[in-house]
Amino acid sequence: MIRITDLRHKLLDIPDLSLVARHIAVIGPNGSGKTTLLSVCAGLEEPKRGRVQILGKPPSAAKIGWVGEFPDRTLLFSRVYDEIASTPRFRHYPCTRADELVRAAAEAVGIVHLLDKKVSALSGGEKALVGLAAAVVDNPEVLILDEADSHLDAGTAKRVHRIVRESPAAHVLWCTQSMDAAAEADFILFMDGGRVRHHGTPDEVFSALEGTCFYPTIWRLRS
Ligand SMILES: Nc1ncnc2c1ncn2[C@@H]1O[C@H](COP(=O)(O)OP(=O)(O)OP(=O)(O)O)[C@@H](O)[C@H]1O
Numbered sequence: 267m268i269r270i271t272d273l274r275h276k277l278l279d280i281p282d283l284s285l286v287a288r289h290i291a292v293i294g295p296n297g298s299g300k301t302t303l304l305s306v307c308a309g310l311e312e313p314k315r316g317r318v319q320i321l322g323k324p325p326s327a328a329k330i331g332w333v334g335e336f337p338d339r340t341l342l343f344s345r346v347y348d349e350i351a352s353t354p355r356f357r358h359y360p361c362t363r364a365d366e367l368v369r370a371a372a373e374a375v376g377i378v379h380l381l382d383k384k385v386s387a388l389s390g391g392e393k394a395l396v397g398l399a400a401a402v403v404d405n406p407e408v409l410i411l412d413e414a415d416s417h418l419d420a421g422t423a424k425r426v427h428r429i430v431r432e433s434p435a436a437h438v439l440w441c442t443q444s445m446d447a448a449a450e451a452d453f454i455l456f457m458d459g460g461r462v463r464h465h466g467t468p469d470e471v472f473s474a475l476e477g478t479c480f481y482p483t484i485w486r487l488r489s
Pocket residue numbers: 275276277294295296297298299300301302303
């Protein structure tokens with residue numbers, strides 16, 4: 267469970283929210299607080315007031331895989347292999363185990379051909395895939411992705427959605443501007459002005475958003 271209690275931080279104002287669903291999409295207009303909420307849940311920002319508990323622990327104690335909105339700002343190593351290997355190496359895994367994990371993550375994300383490349387030579391979408399491989403390499407308890415699909419072509423985005431859906435993480439907290447992707451989540455948070463304005467299943471949330479630009483295109487076409 268992800269439990270939010272009396273959270274006040276920057277523009278966020280979320281009195282009480284318990285999230286038990288596995289695949290949770292966070293949607294809402296620009297500047298509504300999605301990234302801020304994900305950053306607090308990932309333990310990257312300490313809230314001014316209130317708290318977030320991830321699986322009964324503070325975020326800093328949970329095993330979290332994080333993919334930021336701007337991979338250029340979050341990838342630290344010059345070689346793709348070293349970026350994906352950073353978590354197993356920080357955890358002092360034996361070299362052979364770290365190598366197995368890196369190759370399995372690269373295989374799952376479809377970037378084995380990039381392993382020996384320099385990160386600086388990659389496209390934006392390739393960097394996003396490297397960030398995803400680095401986030402899933404050591405089977406995080408919770409996977410948090412901030413618009414990880416925004417740089418990707420439609421086919422690659424579909425593959426990423428599948429990887430994320432099939433991830434063994436207890437929760438995937440996923441911010442996206444693709445309402446069609448959000449429609450496949452188990453649970454949706456719709457944010458506006460730092461508050462959670464709607465939450466529930468895709469049916470519940472999107473029925474409240476019918477007639478707005480947040481209604482999924484695939485749903486509009488089928489009706
Ligand atoms: N200390 C603060 N107090 C109140 N609001 C703040 C503070 N710091 C930043 N903000 C506002 O928070 C908003 C940024 O929120 P955030 O990046 O979480 O939004 P977002 O929903 O992820 O947006 P986008 O879809 O554009 O990525 C901005 O409008 C910014 O001005």
